[in-house]
Amino acid sequence: MRIRRIGWGLLAAAGFLAALGTQGAAGQDQLAEVYNLRYFTHANFTRIVVDIGSLREYASAETRNPGRIVVDILQARINPIVREEAIPDRCDYINMIRIVPKSDATVRVTADVDFARVKRYQVYALFDPFRIVIDIYPQERAPSAPAGKKPQPARDGYSMARQLALGIKAIVIDPGHGGTDPGCLDASGLLEKDLALDISLRLRELLRANTKFDVIMTRETDIFVPLENRTVVANQRKADLFLSVHINAFRDKRRQGIETFYLNFSADPRVNETAARENATTTKTIGEMDKIIRKIVQNSKIIESRDLAQKIQGNLVRTLGRQYPDVKDLGTKGGPFWTLIGCEMPSVLVEVSHISNPLEAQRLRSDVYRQQIARGIYEGLLAYVQSLGKG
Numbered sequence: 288m289r290i291r292r293i294g295w296g297l298l299a300a301a302g303f304l305a306a307l308g309t310q311g312a313a314g315q316d317q318l319a320e321v322y323n324l325r326y327f328t329h330a331n332f333t334r335i336v337v338d339i340g341s342l343r344e345y346a347s348a349e350t351r352n353p354g355r356i357v358v359d360i361l362q363a364r365i366n367p368i369v370r371e372e373a374i375p376d377r378c379d380y381i382n383m384i385r386i387v388p389k390s391d392a393t394v395r396v397t398a399d400v401d402f403a404r405v406k407r408y409q410v411y412a413l414f415d416p417f418r419i420v421i422d423i424y425p426q427e428r429a430p431s432a433p434a435g436k437k438p439q440p441a442r443d444g445y446s447m448a449r450q451l452a453l454g455i456k457a458i459v460i461d462p463g464h465g466g467t468d469p470g471c472l473d474a475s476g477l478l479e480k481d482l483a484l485d486i487s488l489r490l491r492e493l494l495r496a497n498t499k500f501d502v503i504m505t506r507e508t509d510i511f512v513p514l515e516n517r518t519v520v521a522n523q524r525k526a527d528l529f530l531s532v533h534i535n536a537f538r539d540k541r542r543q544g545i546e547t548f549y550l551n552f553s554a555d556p557r558v559n560e561t562a563a564r565e566n567a568t569t570t571k572t573i574g575e576m577d578k579i580i581r582k583i584v585q586n587s588k589i590i591e592s593r594d595l596a597q598k599i600q601g602n603l604v605r606t607l608g609r610q611y612p613d614v615k616d617l618g619t620k621g622g623p624f625w626t627l628i629g630c631e632m633p634s635v636l637v638e639v640s641h642i643s644n645p646l647e648a649q650r651l652r653s654d655v656y657r658q659q660i661a662r663g664i665y666e667g668l669l670a671y672v673q674s675l676g677k678g
C-alpha cells in the first residue's frame with residue numbers, strides 16, 4: 288500500500304482564531320459534524336463535497352491496490368442523516384463513495400476509483416461554511432479549466448485578476464514564528480519572532496496611515512500560529528497579497544543582507560537551508576515538499592509573486608541604502624517555503640536581515656533600522672500595486 292500525504296491540515300486553535308477575529312471557532316474538545324456528502328459528475332470531472340461547517344484538520348492519502356482516495360477528517364463525527372455509501376452514476380471511473388467513522392473522533396471519506404482511468408485529482412478546503420472538496424478528473428477527456436475555481440493563469444502566465452488590473456484591497460502581513468517558536472536568535476537574547484512582529488506592526492501602521500488597504504495580521508501578539516493556518520487565513524479572508532516577515536540566520540556569521548523569496552522549488556543549497564529552518568515547525572521534509580510544490584506551482588500565482596518579490600526587494604534595499612549604504616542586496620529567489628504553500632494570491636517571504644551577522648544584529652536592535660525596513664517593504668507594496676495599473 289502506497290500512502291501519500293498531499294493535503295495540508297488546518298488546525299482549529301481556538302485562541303488563534305479568536306485573535307484573528309474569525310468567527311465560528313469550535314472548542315478543541317468539540318467534534319464537528321459532517322452533515323452532508325455531495326457529489327456531481329460534470330462533463331470533465333467529478334466533484335465530491337464533504338460539508339463540515341467548522342474548520343478541521345484533514346489528511347489525504349491514496350492506495351493503488353485497490354485504488355482509493357482517502358480523506359481523514361480529524362475532530363469530527365458523522366451526522367446519522369448522512370448516507371454511508373453512494374454509487375455515482377454517469378461516472379465510470381468512481382465505483383463508490385463511502386463515509387465511515389474511522390475512530391471516535393475521525394471521519395474517513397473514501398472514493399474507490401479506477402486509477403487507470405483517472406488523470407489527476409485534488410483535495411482542498413473551501414470556507415464559509417467549511418467543506419472539503421475532492422475533484423477527480425478522468426483520463427480520457429481533454430484537460431480543461433476546472434469549473435468554479437479561481438481564475439486560471441492566462442497564456443502569458445499572468446492571472447486574469449492582474450490582466451484586468453483589479454485593485455488590491457486586502458493585504459495579509461504574516462510576522463514569522465511566535466509563541467513557543469522563537470525563530471532564530473542570538474546569544475544576547477534577540478529573537479526573530481519579536482523583531483518580525485515589531486517590523487510587521489510598523490508596516491501595518493504605515494499602511495493604515497497612508498492607504499485604504501484592509502490590513503490583516505496572522506498574529507499581532509506573541510502567539511504560536513501553525514504555518515499552514517497562516518495561508519488559510521489569507522485565503523479565507525480573500526486577501527489580495529500575502530507577505531511574511533522573517534529574519535535570517537546562517538552559520539557563516541559574515542553572511543549579511545536582504546533577500547526576498549516566492550514559492551518555487553530550488554536547487555540552491557543555501558535557499559534550501561533557509562527554507563528548512565523556516566519550515567522547522569512542519570513535519571514535511573524538503574523532498575516531500577518538492578513534490579507538492581511541483582504540483583502547486585502550475586496553478587499558483589508564481590509570476591505575480593516573483594514580481595511582488597522584486598518590487599519589495601528593490602524598494603527595501605533602496606530605502607535602507609539611504610541611511611545604510613553598505614546594505615547587501617541578495618536578490619529574489621524561489622524557495623520551498625511551507626508558509627507560502629496554498630496561498631491563492633501573490634505571496635512572498637522577506638528575510639529582512641541576518642541575526643547571525645554582528646553588524647545587522649546590532650542594527651536590528653535600533654528602532655530606526657526596523658522602521659526603515661517597514662518603510663522599505665511599504666514602498667515595495669505600493670510600487671507593486673501601482674504596477675498593476677491601479678492604486
Ligand SMILES: [Zn+2]
Nearest residue numbers: 463470533534
Ligand atoms: Zn523565520
